[in-house]
Amino acid sequence: MKNKRETSIFVAYDEFEPYDESQSEKFLLKAVLNSAISEVVRDGLKAKDAIRYFLDTDEEYLFSFRSICEHLNISPKQVLIISGLYDNPEFMNSYNRNLREKEILKKEY
Structure with a gap:
């Protein structure tokens, strides 16, 4: 019986996850991202x-x-796939053009 109690302590310790102090901020960032994803499928100004x-x-x-x-350590490409924008050629042309322009500006400065 003595071993059983000690084992349960080790199991509880192994399963313990420390409190993430940035958890609230991460929830907020996820909410912003989820809101934008849900707005994409709508028509009108919110979608734009x-x-x-x-x-x-x-x-x-x-x-x-x-x-x-970057803060949530997720791939922008995956988010675009989930939102359905990755399959939109017009969007992806604009997206890639913006990224290229940004890289050119970085090199100039």
């Missing part, structure tokens, strides 16, 4: 705003698409 959000290449603004992906 969401598409502009995904096209923006800004990485410094905390709530930008690329910044959120």
